[in-house]
Structures are given as C-alpha cells and as structure tokens.
Amino acid sequence: MGTSHMDGQPGASLPAAVHHFFSQKSWIEGKATDQLSQIATLPEVEAIAAFPDLHPGKFGPVGCAVLSKRLYPHLIGNDIGCGMSLFALRLEARKLRLDKAAEKLRDLEGPWNGDANSRLTEIGLSRSLHPAALGTIGGGNHFCELQVVDDVAENEQTSDLRKGQLVLLVHSGSRSLGPEVFDTVQAYDHGLEQNSALATQYLEQHAQAVVWASLNRRIIAERAAHALKSDIVPIADVPHNLAERYRDCLLHRKGAARADLGLTPLAGSRNTLSYVVRPTGRHPGSLLSLAHGSGRKYDRSSMTGRAGKTKSDREALKRNASGGFIICEDRQLLIEEAPQAYKSSQHVLDELVSFGLVTRVASLKPLLTYKKSSQDIRDRKRHKVRDENRRRRSW
Numbered sequence: 001m002g003t004s005h006m007d008g009q010p011g012a013s014l015p016a017a018v019h020h021f022f023s024q025k026s027w028i029e030g031k032a033t034d035q036l037s038q039i040a041t042l043p044e045v046e047a048i049a050a051f052p053d054l055h056p057g058k059f060g061p062v063g064c065a066v067l068s069k070r071l072y073p074h075l076i077g078n079d080i081g082c083g084m085s086l087f088a089l090r091l092e093a094r095k096l097r098l099d100k101a102a103e104k105l106r107d108l109e110g111p112w113n114g115d116a117n118s119r120l121t122e123i124g125l126s127r128s129l130h131p132a133a134l135g136t137i138g139g140g141n142h143f144c145e146l147q148v149v150d151d152v153a154e155n156e157q158t159s160d161l162r163k164g165q166l167v168l169l170v171h172s173g174s175r176s177l178g179p180e181v182f183d184t185v186q187a188y189d190h191g192l193e194q195n196s197a198l199a200t201q202y203l204e205q206h207a208q209a210v211v212w213a214s215l216n217r218r219i220i221a222e223r224a225a226h227a228l229k230s231d232i233v234p235i236a237d238v239p240h241n242l243a244e245r246y247r248d249c250l251l252h253r254k255g256a257a258r259a260d261l262g263l264t265p266l267a268g269s270r271n272t273l274s275y276v277v278r279p280t281g282r283h284p285g286s287l288l289s290l291a292h293g294s295g296r297k298y299d300r301s302s303m304t305g306r307a308g309k310t311k312s313d314r315e316a317l318k319r320n321a322s323g324g325f326i327i328c329e330d331r332q333l334l335i336e337e338a339p340q341a342y343k344s345s346q347h348v349l350d351e352l353v354s355f356g357l358v359t360r361v362a363s364l365k366p367l368l369t370y371k372k373s374s375q376d377i378r379d380r381k382r383h384k385v386r387d388e389n390r391r392r393r394s395w
Contacts, residue, residue, distance in 0.1 A: 015040040016067075019285035021355045022052035027297055027343050031056040036064065042191065044070040046249060049287040051256060052351040053295025053343065059189075062255035062296075065289035067246065070191040071199045073206075075252040076241050078182040080206050081213030082142075082173030083239030083257070084265040084292065086276065087221045088160040089168060091230035093148055096166065098367060101146065102325040104227040105370050108144060109137055112219060119219065123211055130212070133175040135219040139330075139372040141296075141337060142172045143270070144224050146368040150273060156361045160233050161263075161276065167364060168224055168232065169265055169274060170217040171293075173241060174209040181205040194250055203243065210242050224370070236263040236276070240292040256289040263361060266352075267293035268345030270337070270369040271320045275349050277358035286357055294342040307338035320366055328371035337371060 018040055022028065032054045039060050040048055047067040054063035059074035066075050112135030117127040119134065137144055149165040157163070174181075185192065185202050192199040214237055225232045240257045243250050257264050259279035266275040272294070279290060298306060308314040308331070317334050318326050328334045352358045 016045040016047055018048045018050060020050050021283075021286060021291075021357060022050070022054065022351050023354070026052045026054075026347065026351060028052075028054050029056055032061040032063075035061040039064075039066060039075070042068070042070075042072065044068050044191075047285070047287065049256070049285060049289055051289070051291035052348045053255065053291040053293055055296045056299070057254065060254060063291060064254060065256040065287040066252040066254075067249050067287055068191075068252065069194060069249050071194045071202070071243065071250050072191040072252060073182060073185045073202060073243075074189050075254050076206075076243055077254065078179040079173040079241050080178040080181055081210035081239050082178075082241040083171075083213060083217070083237065084267060085170045085214070085217040085221065085237040086235040086263075086265045087168045087170070087225070087232040088235055089146075089166040089225060089228065089230045089232060091166050091228055093164050093166050096367075098323070098325060101228060102327055102368055105144075105146070105224060105368060106327055108220070108223055108227065108370050109372055112136065112223060114219065119215060120212075123215055125208055125212060129208065130175065130177045130180075133177065134212075134216055135223055136175060136216070137170075137172050137220055137370070137372055138175055139333060142372065143170075144172075144220050144370045145169045145270065145274075145366055146224070146228075147274065147364040147366055150363045150365040152362045153360055160235055161362055166230075166367075167235070168221045169267065169364065170220045170224075171267060172213070172217050172220060174213040175216065177209050177212050181209050206243060210239055213239065236261070236265055238264050238292075246288075251287060251289075253289055255292050255295070257292040259286065259288045259290045259357070264290060264358070266291060266345065266349060268366070269294055269339040269342040270326055270366055271339035272342075272345050272366075274345060274364040274366070276361040276364065277349070277352065278361050279358055280356055282356050290357060291348050291352060294345045294348055296341055297343045298341050300336040300341075303336045303338060303341050304332075307340060308335040320369070322365060322367075324367040324369070326369045326371065328369075330372060333371055
C-alpha cells in the first residue's frame with residue numbers, strides 16, 4: 001500500500017479475519033493471497049471476504065470486500081462505480097444477423113451525440129460532470145456484449161429473462177471522473193479517518209461517480225440497442241468498485257459485486273457463458289458481496305506470447321467458440337483480453353453455490369462482444385480517407 005501519508009494512523013493490531021469463499025480447486029495466485037494478508041494487517045481493518053475470482057491488483061487484490069473503520073480509497077482504485085448492468089432487448093433472436101449486427105455496433109465507442117446535460121440533471125448531477133465521457137466504454141476489461149439466454153432455472157422464467165431472449169451485458173465505470181476523484185486522496189495510501197474532512201469530501205464525490213457510472217452503462221446500452229433498432233428493459237445494475245458506510249464502518253469492494261440488489265450478473269470471458277445469480281444473503285462473512293466475474297488467471301503482460309502469436313491466431317481471437325464476433329481494433333487489447341486470460345466462469349459459479357452464497361438463475365451465451373476500438377486506428381483511417389480525397393481532387 002505504500003508509506004507516504006498517515007492521517008491519524010493508529011497503532012498496529014492483530015490481523016483481521018479473512019473469510020475465503022473458494023476451495024483448493026480454485027486458481028488463486030500466491031501474490032493475491034499475499035495481498036490479502038497485507039490488507040488484513042492494515043490499521044482498523046476488521047474483516048475481509050475473498051471470492052473465487054480473486055487475483056492480484058495494483059493496490060490490493062481484485063475480488064474481495066474489506067470492512068474497516070478507516071477509509072482506504074486505494075482498495076477501490078480509480079474506476080469508482082465500475083459495475084455490470086444487464087438489459088433485455090425487444091428484438092427476436094431469429095431475426096438477428098450477427099455479421100450485420102457486428103457492423104452496426106462497430107462505432108459504439110465514438111463520442112455520444114445525446115443530451116448529456118439533461119441526462120446528468122435528471123439524476124441530480126452537475127452538467128459539468130464529465131459530459132463528454134458519457135456513453136463510452138473505455139479500455140481494459142470493459143465491454144458491451146450482446147448475449148442470448150441459453151438456459152433459465154426452473155421457476156425463474158420471466159417475460160424479460162427467458163430462454164432465447166436477447167440481452168445486453170455492459171461492463172464499464174466512471175471513465176475520466178473516477179481518476180479525478182481518486183487523485184484527491186491518492187497520496188493518502190495509509191487511509192483516512194472516516195469522519196475527517198477529506199474522507200467526507202471523497203465519499204461525497206465518490207457517491208457521484210457511482211451514480212455517473214450507472215448512467216454511463218445505461219447510455220451505452222441505449223446506444224447499442226438503437227444501433228440494433230430495439231428498446232431495452234433493465235434487469236440488473238450492480239456496481240463492484242465502491243465504498244459504503246456499513247454500521248459504524250466502511251465496506252470497500254474491489255471487483256466484488258454488491259449482493260443486496262437482487263439479480264446479479266456474473267461475467268464470463270468473451271468465449272464462455274456468463275450467468276445471472278440470485279444472492280441468498282445467508283453468510284454474514286461474505287460482507288454482502290459476491291464474485292463479479294471469472295477473474296483473471298494471467299496478468300496482461302504475460303498474455304503476450306500466450307495468445308495471438310501468429311496472424312491466424314490473432315484472427316481466431318476475433319471469433320468465439322459459438323461463431324460469434326469480437327469487435328476490437330486494438331490488437332494488443334485483443335491479446336490481453338483473450339479468453340485464456342480468465343478463469344472458468346462455471347467454476348466460479350460452482351464455488352459460490354457450494355458456499356451457499358447464490359442460486360443460479362440463468363446462463364447467457366455471448367454472441368457479439370464489443371471492446372474498445374483504438375483511437376489511433378480510427379484516426380489513421382480518417383486520415384487515409386482524407387488524403388485519398390485530396391489526391392482525387394488534385395487529379
């Protein structure tokens with residue numbers, strides 16, 4: 001965590017209890033468990049819940065929830081409010097042509113031309129709160145994925161979640177707003193007293209970023225649905241990077257989904273099933289949290305050489321096992337986010353079920369996965385067209 005600032009840091013205490021919601025069958029890196037142990041020794045940390053998607057992160061492991069009387073913004077990171085939202089589409093799967101749908105979604109990452117001011121005002125946020133970034137997905141593991149409901153558990157079928165239903169799963173966060181908020185406290189890597197002026201200011205700005213991120217996912221889904229000529233119906237909206245007041249403490253979640261919002265998406269890789277689960281709320285040690293997805297098996301740097309070694313390998317990364325498309329013009333991102341970089345979503349689900357944390361509601365098969373396009377590539381294409389037009393005019 002570092003050692004730069006100590007805002008009223010109390011003395012050392014016994015390590016906090018760490019509740020592991022995974023078995024020895026789970027792929028958990030030693031570095032991730034080392035990070036858990038380190039967090040457990042931080043001042044005023046009282047309990048930690050770790051889930052089967054656990055993997056190392058920059059300031060601490062991803063896939064855990066941390067209860068503390070002290071605020072630790074580094075345990076949340078700069079993508080405040082990042083989460084997953086699931087929407088049903090009013091579009092019949094039998095009428096969908098994947099190749100045409102892929103072309104329609106290809107420009108999804110460009111600037112949104114909607115009324116950002118009105119949308120921000122509607123949810124009580126300032127019009128000046130990063131309006132230009134609204135409706136954009138971002139890089140890394142963020143995505144917008146068109147899926148079809150592959151299976152629904154008995155007694156769980158609804159009009160918006162039934163076998164054969166098309167859905168959109170959107171994973172994104174607060175874009176440029178989150179880093180701006182994080183910058184105000186980044187130097188305080190030993191945490192803040194939760195009622196200090198700086199902590200109070202951070203939590204207020206943090207709450208705005210969480211709301212902004214939810215709106216961002218909604219607009220991304222609206223853009224995708226508009227391109228596909230469909231309407232959307234919200235099914236779930238669950239953040240997994242945030243802090244909340246919990247009793248007399250603060251509950252930090254880093255890559256751990258809130259488990260008190262009803263139906264919850266559990267994302268797979270772009271080549272595997274995702275799931276919708278229903279939290280049971282039976283285990284207090286889980287800190288009202290769940291795994292948010294498969295979790296990384298290999299870090300980004302180690303994926304170079306593991307995937308996309310040849311041109312044919314890189315071309316293969318643009319399709320999934322069921323014949324669907326991956327829309328991503330950034331070759332390096334395509335490799336870093338290759339399916340083999342992730343753990344088994346089925347295994348993560350099985351572990352959560354075995355510990356009594358969730359029941360399975362539905363499985364979702366990926367059809368089209370949109371990842372961030374490379375701005376440089378788009379610019380080069382525009383410049384190429386511009387130069388070609390200039391040459392033609394000169395003839």
